[in-house]
Amino acid sequence: MRLYRLESRVLLERDGMSLTLDEEWDALLNRDDLAGYLRRVTGQAATADGGPRVFAPIGSQEVWAAGVTYFRSRTARIEESKPSGGGSFYDAVYSAERPELFFKAAAWRVRGPGDPVSIRRDARWSVPEPELALVINRRGTIVGYTIGNDMSSRDIEGENPLYLPQAKVYDGSCALGPAMLIRERPLPFDTTIALTILRNGATVFQGSTTLQQMRRTPEELVQYLYRETSFPHGAVLLTGTGVVPPDDFTLQPGDAIAITIPPIGTLDNVVGAR
DSSP states (O other), rough: OOEEEEEESEEEEEEEEEEEEEEEEHHHSSSTTTTHHHHHHHGGGGEEOOOOOOBOOSSSSSEOOOOEEEEEHHHHHHHHHGGGGHHHHHHHHHHHHOEEEEEEOOOGGETTTTTTEEOOOSSSSSSOOOOEEEETTTTSSEEEEEEEEEEHHHHHHHOGGGGGGHOSTTTOOOOOOOOOOOOOOOTTTTTTEEEEEEETEEEEEEEEEEEGGGGOHHHHHHHHHHOOOOOOTTTTEEEOOOOOTTTTTOOTTTTTEEEEEEEEEEEEEEEEEO
């Protein structure tokens, strides 16, 4: 089952049918036994109109992110931070018991499928970071999955690790979508996360990884996120990236970014003009 957030309703896809639900996103996300509820209402919902605009699958939730959860990300962070003397920090985070968690975006800053994402005007080295995103209810239970794009300014973070909020948190720095996948079991370890970047219609970067390459489990990351922090409406947690373009690559306005996780779909965004 997949849920899409429309302007004032929710679109449910199940068994080849598309149904609209007159539900408020935050309340729906936090229902007891969400998957069971959606199965029960399937026969009661009205058929959706064709072609509605789909918004990011988020209501009032905060978006948080986990860093250095893949070995490839650890290597990239070490390389970019060597000039500032911060390279060893990321190696320590990768092997530590406690994960790196940081605030990424308020809901109003999140872009949806088809929306433009942004690169900072004061950055020289910008990349997308394709990530599995966990959708979590207020009780700390993973109720669904979506795709996240953690837009990042690598030169700003590399200049000093303390600049991470400026490298990661700005208008248009986060995209989610296209839907929330409802599963009662975790995604299998061989689930693929693929990134393709097009420039003027030509592929300038392509790469992929699998969830098997994650050092930490989604459940472990959620446990730390909810350890001393409450989320009355739930939260979305980006789980880190294992796909990093080469060091000589930077995004440009007009670049088309496609992130695919097959059970969920493809999140498409274009880099907007500065």
